[in-house]
Amino acid sequence: MVSARIAQVESILNGVMDPELPFLTITELGMIQGCEMDEEGIVVIKLTPTYSGCPATDAIVDDIKSALQPIESEFRIEVVHAPAWTTDWISPEAREKMRLNGIAPPEGTSADKAFLLGKSQTIPCPRCASDDTRLVSPFGSTACKAHYQCNACAEPFDHFKCF
């Protein structure tokens, strides 16, 4: 019974899309840290924000609530900060979906810290796959992205920062 309820909640969560990346679910982005039943029989959903100030977090909490309300009345969402979210948790399928949607996915693992150490990283163009690209701005359209341009096909594109 307990596991059936949890499984049902999980399947609903697997259908909640990220408002800024509407082709990806919050599960694919690694934002769900767990889903369990507490002693009082309330389903506790642990959600981790990608960035401390990501304005989408509030929207995601609302989306989870409205998706769950029809089937589950006893639940609560906890925003957890540890362990800190990392792009390493983004699934390979989600990375491929990003590429198909014109966003260059994070390269390597967050432990590389290439940008932080001042090294430039090769970010292949999601359109033409050329490695000849340049960083336009380390800050892009949302907190999680940097702005790049391809020197080969001239297309500007977002890169999901490796974090």
Next chain:
Amino acid sequence: MAGREYEWILRFGDDALVLAQRLSEWCSHGPAIEEDIALSNIALDLLGQARALLTLAGRREGQGRDEDALAYFRTDREYSNALLVELPNGHFGDTIVKQMLFDQFAVLRYEALANQCVDEELAAIASKALKEVRYHAAHSTQWVVRLGDGTKESHLRVQESLNTLWPYTAELFEDDAVSKACADAEVMPLNASFKEPWSTQLQNILNEAKLLNPESTEFHTGGRTGRHTEHLKSMLAEMQVLPRTYPLAEW
């Protein structure tokens, strides 16, 4: 101890909140679209950190105050941010030098919290924020080098920014009964312990930026105990006007 920890977290949260509010004043006024977005993004990260820290401070205080009560219903005398972060933005060079001075300090403070803090919730917030402030520090530092080692004009301007902001840096490393109690309880090392790594890092940056060390000077202090510059009051007036006019408004 609980009371002291509340005060300490509040100081930290106020630093982030006040700087976030200042930086957001750049939104739509940046020198270029990329920098406008960068400053707004940094403001947003800091605001997120401030929200988490003020929420935690409210819980540690135990009087039922949430992030909004602490942000909107305290006067300037009750704010405990460092003076550095409340100073007006000035020109872009002033903003970016101030940001670099603060970012390099914030990295050290969050590193210590993420690795050593006995308060698990505070350590969790820090481990998340650390990634963000490292990115900010890389950005602001790169700009200081670019402007310092740039044209004659940009060099002169940021040297002047550095000289003007310098008297506000010593406050970051001051300790008092609050920070000493927190150090004793292993929540946080003394602020003074960050002075040496910060100075070393700053020296490397100034060398690379071809900037001169500011002359030793009298330092300004008082922010931690609510004695602020005249600039904080007007900034808070703007930030707080809506929830004070309509206390239960939701938007």
